[in-house]
Amino acid sequence: ADVVMIAQVESRLSKLTPDEDWINTSVHIKILQVLKSTDRRSFNVGKEVSFMEQGGSLNIEGRQIDAIVEWAGRFEVGKEYLIFTEVNSNNELVFGVASAYEIVPGGSLRSLFTRHSDSITESSLNIVLEDIQANANVVDEK
Numbered sequence: 352a353d354v355v356m357i358a359q360v361e362s363r364l365s366k367l368t369p370d371e372d373w374i375n376t377s378v379h380i381k382i383l384q385v386l387k388s389t390d391r392r393s394f395n396v397g398k399e400v401s402f403m404e405q406g407g408s409l410n411i412e413g414r415q416i417d418a419i420v421e422w423a424g425r426f427e428v429g430k431e432y433l434i435f436t437e438v439n440s441n442n443e444l445v446f447g448v449a450s451a452y453e454i455v456p457g458g459s460l461r462s463l464f465t466r467h468s469d470s471i472t473e474s475s476l477n478i479v480l481e482d483i484q485a486n487a488n489v490v491d492e493k
Contacts, residue, residue, distance in 0.1 A: 352435035352450065354394060355387040355483055359431045361399065365407030374418035376407035378426045378446075380434075386483045392442050402446040423448040424463040433460060433476065 358380040365376040379401045385394050394400075404426060406418040426432065435450035448463035454476055455461050462472040471479055 352387065353389040353391070353438045354385070354434075354436045354444065356382050356394065356434050356436070357384040357386070357431060357454070358382050358400075358434055360426045360428050363404075363407070363426070363428055365409050367409065367411075373405075374407040374409055374416065376404045376425075377401050378404050380426075380432075383431065386480065389438055391438050392444075400444060402444065404446075404448075420448075422464065422466040424453070424461075424465055426451070426463070427453075430454070432463075433471075433479065 360378060361381050362379045363376050364379075365374050367373070368375060379399060382394055382396055382398045382400065384396060388394050405423065406420040406425065408415065408417045410416070431454045433452045433454060434446065437445045439445050451463045452460040452471055453463065458476045460471055460474055460476055460479060462469065
């Protein structure tokens, strides 16, 4: 990953796609800690970033409509996540559920990618952070 961070979800805004055949959600996060960064783009504690998430929920003509991605958990407002991202050729962050972990009470991690288990899922956040810091330059701490 080019960038590793801990972030908190500030807001979510779901909208129909232009073809009105699916729902996507803009997820707005605030960076709480930067564990690894890249020279191509800087990231600071307190910076706010948005990205698109597949699926979401909308009230359309009085009906609750849910677009569910079966293999992906959703980023939820108020929760904190350990996120591994890449920076693409347009210098934009590339987010995905396969590289995002909810920090659950007690300090363990839960993958948002629900179709597989990996070495991070169910691990202690502190152990994962120690491993990241041992293998990357620490840019900024909480």
